[in-house]
Amino acid sequence: MKVLKHSRRSFLKGAASIGAFNLLPANVLWGATAPSNQITRALIGYGSIARSHNHLPFKGSRLVGLCDPDQLHVAEGLTEAEKAGWGKIKAYKDFVELLADPGVDVVHICTPPHWHGVQSVMAARAGKDIWCEKPMTRTVGEGKRVMEYVKAKGRMFRLNTWFRFEGGFYGMGTTVKPIRQVVENGLFGKGPIKCVFGAGQGFSWKFYWSGKVNLQPEICPKHFDWDMWLGPAPWKPYNKHRTHGTFRGYWDYDAGGLGDMAQHYLDPLQYLLCKDETSPVKIDYVGPKQHPEAVGRFDRITLTYADGTEVILDGDESLKNEPFLRGSNGVTLWPANKLEGKEINGGWTNTDVAKRQYFGMLDANGNRMDVPAILKELPDPAPQQTDFMDSVRTRKQFALNEENGFRSSTMFNLAIAAERLGRGFEFDPDALVAKNDEAANRFLYQELRGKWSDEMFRD
């Protein structure tokens, strides 16, 4: 069986076969759909997101196991896996045991963000390909390490957000592709573009993802390994609100609604603005000073690129009547419904975007532009690699990978630092540090607890 497995993995990854004697590959004996020919995956973490379409039910690879520090979640996961047709899968003691299993090809990291960096690095070290939940990492320092290490180890990496290549882009009511077409082909002029993300454009900042201001210690349930759940985060007494569905409200683990949604919103923006290779140079913050532990709300965070392009996160909806994009030539782009005076649907949607009206555009004089006619004349953007299983087989880098994912994650990390500082700062997009700003760099490059620091940074 072990020899068969080595043969399967060699077949899948094109690596040289291991050992002097090889049996015939299983696909010759059993056909291409033999279980041993399928890419295998295991889930690290079985909270609510692990139940979603790209993790437990995903049909592109075979689910073989999972782990979670909460034994109740493990039990649920095993039951749901069997119901979903995966049979009896393995419950690993922890993710370290999971990573050590040579029978796992791809790991799905479904843990809170404070774990994403460490687990991505450890997975790469263990020879796994990685499907990681967003945001990619909690800090710039962790993101930089993941990007460099995953690349050095030759692993395939993708983030669990997809709007740069598919799906209705929230309030726009369309995929991102046509927006990229009009931007890439100069319809907004040669100068900087101003972009606004807020309720008025169909994007919610979900301030309900906020932490309690007085979290009193509670007795931790026996079925929950609290120390493992905390991992690289500082040790603090257990309180149920720190965990599971509400962890987003605490700076130690995530960053509220910004943490939840920023990479979903800002990654496609980075793509459509053609800025995958750089980062903002200036970050401005308007809003309340923040609680030391619990994530609060913000009024406005502005990320400015070197060419003057501005990305404004509109928390207090003071810019709700602004377009989504405004070009230096006065051309503007809006959610189509906005120009029709209709309500914007900013929620999750699997709506057939072909049936919906495209986004609207106004010229510099405020006249409606014929978007479908314009798009007919424009070339398509460069094709993207959108099948991660194909990436795993062919080793072709996925559309949203460790490099461009790091850049969009950095946008979010910069915004968070500004929120915690209560002020703006300047950033060097090449050196990846705040300029002359020790306080900002302490947020951008944070230490990890205990052994997880070593696991993150050793060779």
Add this chain to the structure above:
Amino acid sequence: MKIKAFLSVILAASVAVAAPKKDVYDIRPDENISGAPTAAEWQGVKANADKLAAATADDKLAQYVATSEAAEALLSKVRGAYLTDTLDAHVIAAVTQYVMVKKGASWWMFWAPEVPAERSIWTAALLKTAENAKDAYITEFCIDQLRWCATPCQAKAIGAIAKKSNDKGVKSIAEMAVKELTK
């Protein structure tokens, strides 16, 4: 009398049977013992937002770090078991960031100008409060602030606090703060 006593026993037994034993795990995700609001809810109330803006204006923050006594007086408001007044907690975090923007703070500390007085006063007050606190939560809270504003020469003092403490939270945050200051 005997009947009354008998009925009391029956009543007590009925109550004991009827009322399910409350497990400490029976806490809904949106409930906690103190019933505190979230930070966003608290900040979203206009009266709180106005108080917060006033209390964290630069001229107010400067007063807290004008003298050691003022800094220590503010830190004396830190409560154990995470029960610090919400406004006070915000103000303390704001002071930590305020002292970091005073002239002299820079990335490469060893050739930076002398650490400005405000930062010295504030970090010294945090250290003193951490060292003298009887409640480990207060020590941990202060070291959690030192993580963002202490200077490298304070790493030893933070390490000493961790060594003396048996508290997991104190040891954990102190270790992270020392790593930050000595990297």
